[in-house]
Amino acid sequence: MVIREIKEADLDAIADIEVAAFSRPLTRDDLVSLYQKPVFRGFLLAPDDGLPACYALFLTAGGAADLVSTATAAHARRRGYAMRLLRESLYRLAVDAVTLEVAVDNAGALALYAGLGFDEVGRRPDYYRRPGGRVDALILRWRPVPQGSA
Numbered sequence: 231m232v233i234r235e236i237k238e239a240d241l242d243a244i245a246d247i248e249v250a251a252f253s254r255p256l257t258r259d260d261l262v263s264l265y266q267k268p269v270f271r272g273f274l275l276a277p278d279d280g281l282p283a284c285y286a287l288f289l290t291a292g293g294a295a296d297l298v299s300t301a302t303a304a305h306a307r308r309r310g311y312a313m314r315l316l317r318e319s320l321y322r323l324a325v326d327a328v329t330l331e332v333a334v335d336n337a338g339a340l341a342l343y344a345g346l347g348f349d350e351v352g353r354r355p356d357y358y359r360r361p362g363g364r365v366d367a368l369i370l371r372w373r374p375v376p377q378g379s380a
């Protein structure tokens with residue numbers, strides 16, 4: 231298993247996972263423009279050093295980062311890949327805070343982020359469109375545990 235920084239050559243495979251994972255996915259063009267930003271950091275996990283099974287895309291600013299998107303390919307879910315990748319990403323980013331938005335009805339992602347130590351810091355009402363209406367976005371934040379604490 232490999233966890234490494236995303237390269238431009240990985241963007242096609244990431245676009246494929248995006249399309250399958252989200253109703254409003256980032257397109258390949260979106261991914262290219264994200265990748266070209268100097269503040270972009272992205273990581274992927276490849277089980278056999280081949281195609282990515284999971285990725286995490288961040289934009290950094292000063293000592294903080296936003297998680298722009300993360301997903302695991304449908305065939306590779308519930309194997310601990312997102313947990314491992316995000317934990318390693320948080321370590322490698324070495325920032326003071328990471329923030330993200332997640333839909334209140336995304337129970338799997340909420341459980342994942344809770345397991346990583348993210349806390350709710352805000353809410354955007356009716357932020358995501360759903361077939362039956364709209365749902366709120368929660369804003370979650372992670373901070374590293376201060377050194378020396380238990």
Ligand SMILES: CC(C)(COP(=O)(O)OP(=O)(O)OC[C@H]1O[C@@H](n2cnc3c(N)ncnc32)[C@H](O)[C@@H]1OP(=O)(O)O)[C@@H](O)C(=O)NCCC(=O)NCCS
Pocket residue numbers: 251252284300301302303306307308309310311312313314331332333336337338339341342343345
């Ligand atoms: C959310 C997502 C990234 C999780 O990826 P994953 O690689 O399957 O997650 P992991 O196997 O690392 O799961 C780690 C923990 O998160 C929680 N979790 C993950 N998926 C879950 C699900 N569908 N239901 C409940 N809990 C879940 C569990 O606590 C899990 O630990 P466990 O398997 O020991 O119970 C994946 O389901 C996905 O790509 N979803 C679609 C895209 C998405 O919603 N991205 C997040 C947008 S904010």
